[in-house]
Amino acid sequence: MRIPSIPGFDQQALEKYFKNTGWLFVGRIGSLLIKLIVSIKIANYLGRESNGVYIGGTTYIYFFSAIATLGLDQFIVKELHQFPKNRDQILGTSFWMKVFAGLSCIPLIWLAYQIYPAEGTPYYFVLIFSTIGIVQSLNVIDSYFQSEVQSKYIMQVQVAGNLVSAAIKIALIIAEAPIVSFVYAYAFDFLLISIGYFFTYQRKGRNIFNWTFNGKLAKKLLLLSWPLIISGIMVALYMKIDQLMIQNLSGTKESGAYATVASLSEAWNFVPSVIVTSLFPAILNARRDDLNRYKKRIQNLYDLMVYLSLPVALVITFASPLIYKFYNPEYSYAAPTLSVHIWSGVFVFLGAANSQYLIAEGYVKLTFLRTGFGAIVNILLNLILIPKMGMMGAAIATLIAYASSAFFVLFIPKVRQQGLMMFKSLFLISLFQKIIKR
Known part of the structure; x- marks a missing residue:
């Protein structure tokens, strides 16, 4: 095949x-x-x-x-x-x-x-x-x-x-x-x-x-991995803190329903890491040999992330009431929340691609600054929205936090261009440009 x-x-x-x-x-x-x-x-x-x-x-x-x-x-x-x-x-x-x-x-x-x-x-x-x-x-x-x-x-x-x-x-x-x-x-x-x-x-x-x-090897590995440990803590915090906050602010029943939303929405989050990790060696080769080709490949990667995540978000948005037919009726009211939460996946896909770029360019500290910013946004919005809107508030907070984290690079002059490139992909501008050229 x-x-x-x-x-x-x-x-x-x-x-x-x-x-x-x-x-x-x-x-x-x-x-x-x-x-x-x-x-x-x-x-x-x-x-x-x-x-x-x-x-x-x-x-x-x-x-x-x-x-x-x-x-x-x-x-x-x-x-x-x-x-x-x-x-x-x-x-x-x-x-x-x-x-x-x-x-x-x-x-x-x-x-x-x-x-x-x-x-x-x-x-x-x-x-x-x-x-x-x-x-x-x-x-x-x-x-x-x-x-x-x-x-x-x-x-x-x-x-x-x-x-x-x-x-x-x-x-x-x-x-x-x-x-x-x-x-x-x-x-x-x-x-x-x-x-x-x-x-x-x-x-x-x-x-x-x-x-x-081997103690010497252990020290070497820790020196390499410590930024990823901090970044991983921040990622876990802003991806999961909403579940705990809903349980404490809205009760276990609301938390139980929201758990179904999160599991369905986040089920596909492994996809970008598999694809990005595998394709990035080819992008790094272009960085070494041809900077223009390197930039084009980065743009193509952002495009690919949107092409993969956007159809999933659209399908789940309209299919969420049908999906909840598989659950007991007491869960059915969570369907609209899933229709909102699923859109956070678009920013997860884009963020995964951009993280590889930051690591390749040696901007490792920016990865955990970005996830830390996303965590702060998520916690603050959850405190404001969950008491008023329940789990729908948590879904909105998550969506905004993921988008904020992905486009945090817009605030950093040396990587601002990457944020603009992600915008081109998100709004399908680069796709339209390719169609016009043809």
């Missing part, structure tokens, strides 16, 4: 991209579909109030996920590419760094809960979720398979793990299990994936017990 061409990118490079990342993409889409179906069934079984209590506990782990992962994944892949003979040392060092970070998150999550507890969600739910950071340490094996261009093994583990997880949760629904059972099941999902990675790694002739720790 021939891969469709994308303006500004070589067809041969695209073919290579799809061969290298196709399996991973299939795995994520498969996992996404499984998770969406199961999340709908769980929401229907628990009802709005219990679903709000359940989801409220998960928000804390998102706030600290950047610390638990240490922003290491892309650097692990890079190290494995550069020094393949040091595989056991690189993986071992990264693994133990993530174990320590995961352990460190447990008291931090406790402190966050004491400062701003999720109303109605008991702390022992949050404590169970807190163990996920430690369990995820074996995800360094994911980075290993990426470095070996063997994404099909990642896909197999993810799909198999999600199928087992889905079977467990359906069984819990049939058995009319209490809510705490779903809390344990949620944490067990991550353990399943880690077990899958472990056995797959061992089956391929590798041995996890050969891993070693």
